[in-house]
Amino acid sequence: MSAVNTVSAVDSSSRPSRRTVLRTAGVGAGALLASGLLEAGTAHADLPVLATYDVVVVGSGAAGMTAALTAAKRGLSVVVVEKAPTFGGSLARSGAGVWIPNNSVILAAGVPDTPELAAAYLAAVVGSDVPADRQAAFLANGPKMVDFVMANSPLRFRYMPGYSDYYPELPGGMPNGRSMEPDQFDGNLLGNLLGAELANLNPPYLAVPSGTVVFSADYKWLAIAAVNAQGAAVAAETVARAAKAALLGQKPLTMGQALAAGLRAGLLAANVPVWLNTPLVDLDVVNGAVTGVVVNRSGSPGLIAARRGVVVGSGGFEHNAAMRAQYQQQPVGTDYTVGAKENTGDGIQAGQRAGAAVALMDDAWWGPAVPLPGQAYFCLSERTLPGSLIINQAGGRFVNEAAPYSDVVHVMYQKNPGAPDIPAWLIVDQNYRNRYLFRDVAPTLPFPSSWYSAGSVHQAWTFDELAGQIGVPAAALRATVARFNGFALAGSDPDFRRGVSAYDHYYTDPAVIPNSCLAPLWLAPFYAIKIVPGDLGTKGGLLTDARARVLDASGRPIPGLHAAGNASAAVMGHSYAGSGSTIGPAMTFGYVAANDIADSA
Structure with a gap:
């Protein structure tokens, strides 16, 4: 460009x-x-x-x-x-x-x-x-x-x-x-x-959600409220704000x-x-x-x-x-x-x-988006939280998943002609799903069936099966996950430096050590979530x-x-x-x- x-x-x-x-x-x-x-x-x-x-x-x-x-x-x-x-x-x-x-x-x-x-x-x-x-x-x-x-x-x-x-x-x-x-x-x-x-x-x-008053700054905590004390406290505070506004007869925005x-x-x-x-x-x-x-x-x-x-x-x-x-x-x-x-x-x-x-x-004001039925979802915390990685059509990582959202899409376009990464795939496991909010789907709850029908989400019990569903080489996906898991356990990502910048740690789980951006994927079933170049506007x-x-x-x-x-x-x-x-x-x-x-x- x-x-x-x-x-x-x-x-x-x-x-x-x-x-x-x-x-x-x-x-x-x-x-x-x-x-x-x-x-x-x-x-x-x-x-x-x-x-x-x-x-x-x-x-x-x-x-x-x-x-x-x-x-x-x-x-x-x-x-x-x-x-x-x-x-x-x-x-x-x-x-x-x-x-x-x-x-x-x-x-x-x-x-x-x-x-x-x-x-x-x-x-x-x-x-x-x-x-x-x-x-x-x-x-x-x-x-x-x-x-x-x-x-x-x-x-x-x-x-x-x-x-x-x-x-x-x-x-x-x-x-x-x-x-x-x-x-x-x-x-x-x-x-x-x-x-x-x-x-x-x-x-x-x-x-x-009804009965809550939520600020933008709350979202990082709400995403991890199921596993983090401060997140749980923030969730309670959103309810308390709504209750106070109701008592005062306000319409809180x-x-x-x-x-x-x-x-x-x-x-x-x-x-x-x-x-x-x-x-x-x-x-x-x-x-x-x-x-x-x-x-x-x-x-x-x-x-x-x-x-x-x-x-x-x-x-x-x-x-x-x-x-x-x-x-x-x-x-x-x-x-x-x-x-x-x-x-x-x-x-x-x-x-x-x-x-x-x-x-x-x-x-544009780019950002990775999930093309959900009716409205694309601009993906912020979900790609940054530990236990997630993004792959291209060759089954390999190509970007620091926690980088500023505009940068991630710039990389998608820069690399797309050689190794297609539009669409890309966010790969997570059940451990990730048990811990973190995804859009408005609470931890442990299943994704809506319409997401699967639209091809926006795939689920499988093995990485080979998941690779077959999304059309990437199974051996490449297995190797990518194995390499990523090794980085996660060591707390360092020499391939893409995920977690080096202070920005990378904003939407993460502080309970995960030694790097709050990185956790291995190990618990089946596994999920692939389609990622396309979304934006907030041109x-x-x-x-x-x-x-x-x-x-x-x-x-x-x-x-x-x-x-x-x-x-x-x-x-x-x-x-x-x-x-x-x-x-x-x-x-x-x-x-x-x-x-x-x-x-x-």
């Missing part, structure tokens, strides 16, 4: 000089362009103006709602347009880790961070993929954004102790981590502020639900409307400047004029099969992502039609500068157009600094974009 792939749809010299005409409602912009009904460079005086605001924000995720809140508090009139019937997008579905170095929350928790350490670490992680001034803008504005959001919404955050930076051995890396997450939020606030807005919140990716709801509460208090069921069709461009957006509103096309600017925060293109085929390495599937289903690249394509360059389109998009302004192919800002979140090329480049490297920069550059518009105004 290339370091950065940059494409410009329209050079600035040939940008549309007049407005775009739209004569057909309820049809996607791509189809209209292909049919000739939507043509760049023609007037659209017949298109009704639905409203005029200083700022129009496209998308109600982390980037969009932070941008809207910032613009409103800077005294600008703002509207948020959202394609989905719900607000929150992929944010509401997420674990809502937030990676912002040197912010007030983690400093108050005793994290020994400094601007110098943060800059050294981010530079080491990102390298030359992203300009230094954009990295600096993230680091300088992130802490300010956190304080701003807490001052202007009911949101509060809590440090996630021990959740290591993903490369803690690099200069400036933190073995105890810099990540935080939203604190518990009472969903009643959305009802108290304006009607029953809570009903419009996008549901979570995985629902927590955590993780992405809390962060999305908290930002929406801030918008409600600031009188910022969020128009749901209002998909973006195109940007309105006059004399090379973006002056508004064309949307479908209640089934009819219309223009929302923007006096000061447009912020695109509409998410990535993970559910657009054609774009993934165009830009990304194969095989890749829209069924393997856990991003919001509405993320089909509308904002990115609209930006390209306005002359924007794009970058990092070949990449990370390529509109190319932006340190002020979140969208750039054309010549590196010049397109007047009136800003972008943030997964609609823009990630400040993390091809890497991933720590948990929350999606949401932290998305919120930060939403904040930067709105402030830049306000400063310019």
